[in-house]
Amino acid sequence: MLENYLKECLYFTANRLSRIVAKMAEEEFRISGLSPTYAYLLMAVYDKEGISQKELGEILHLNPSTITRFIEKLTAKNLIYNKVEGRLSLIYTTEKGKELEETIYKCWMNLRRRYSDILGEKEGDELTLLLDQVSNQLENKE
Template sequence: MKEEVLFEEFQRLNRLMRRRLKHKTKKEEFSFGQNRLLRILARHEGHSQKELAEMMHIRPASLSELLKKLSQKGYLIKKQNEADRRITNYFLTAEGKSYISSIQDEQKHLGQDLFATLSSVEKEQLHHILNKLTTRLEAE
């Protein structure tokens, strides 16, 4: 099978999963970057803008706009760092945590539904293949 076909099939699956998650959550519209930042903050609360930019592999200036919009929508708050007053740390609000929780619940249900079509062996093979592809891209 040609790599182009595999790539297109992979992209199609990714689009369908995103569309289904977006349809199910029906919450406020967020950009890909905003959603990604919320997910990162859910795992790494209290980090500075510089640290978050490094985690997202984007410039701090680009992150600044995402932080501003999510703050205006009430999904995150910023607090001055106690140890170094020059640094601002970012945290999810209750509304931000609720949104992430709803997304995680929907991802869990989608994963259960989607992967129920695979056998245990196929799931292990898929896991191995995806890790191998991820490792390859991260190495570049």
């Protein structure tokens, strides 16, 4: 009976999925020397050099204090630097950070390929889009 409750519980099933996918991501991103979240932050900076901390938080759905902590960590690793312009703190990659770009995208592709091999590429893409839509719906309802 409890097993049925758990299978029908969004909280439980979402957390289970999160743990499984997080483990896969950590394994795939290991060669970059970064956790997946740090790598995704760098991907956002690659996409838009001079991105603001606020934009990073919005893109990655992370609180400002978390973004600040991540930026401090990546700055300490000499992968990014921030330049203050007025009231904005803008983030750029260093040469060392740029050198990781190919590796990080390879890790991302390996992760995508890994779950696509299990779920099917179309099904994996559809599930990802559905989860994004559901997350947006639930986030906007609170």
